[in-house]
Amino acid sequence: MILKITSIDANKALFNENIIKQFRKLTLYSSSGLNKELDNLTCLAQTKKVNAKMVAAHIGNTMVGWCLLSREPSHFSFYNGNYSKKLAEKYTLLEIFVSSKHRGMGIGTALIKRAKVLFSITKGQPFAIAPHSKAGNALFNKLAMKNYKLDGIEL
């Protein structure tokens, strides 16, 4: 099995119906955080160049996982508030999803490893993450990613 990891500029992806369809297929449910973020960024991209990237994992021609990195403010909810403009200046919002059939094979790890080296968007600053599952927690812990409060104080 060959896993291919690619990074994609959101300004290209958001205008490509086929890619967006594949991203949306790989989400928890239709009003999930990733779907809301795609809605938000699609709207913003009509008026400006958005500061966001996607990292996609493919096996053959099939997309099996992806993550979103965004520096754009949004309604993304952390337990203590939204991903505000102030927060977006300090942290890169990161959300990730891997197809249930392909979990536990290292794909999530590979996606985040790539995300970590995308300095053009992260600027070497930390990620803002919101783990909501045991696996998500384990993945972020394994990769030493910390959760941040909206005021930027490390938990």
Ligand SMILES: CC(C)(COP(=O)(O)OP(=O)(O)OC[C@H]1O[C@@H](n2cnc3c(N)ncnc32)[C@H](O)[C@@H]1OP(=O)(O)O)[C@@H](O)C(=O)NCCC(=O)NCCS
């Ligand atoms: C979280 C998620 C992205 C992990 O993807 P993955 O491809 O299965 O991750 P990996 O195979 O790279 O596993 C990474 C680590 O997570 C842990 N892990 C993975 N699945 C786990 C599970 N079901 N239970 C507990 N820990 C688990 C392991 O520690 C693993 O490291 P190891 O293999 O060195 O032991 C995937 O489970 C997913 O898409 N979940 C739904 C969406 C979600 O919760 N996203 C996170 C918040 S945005």
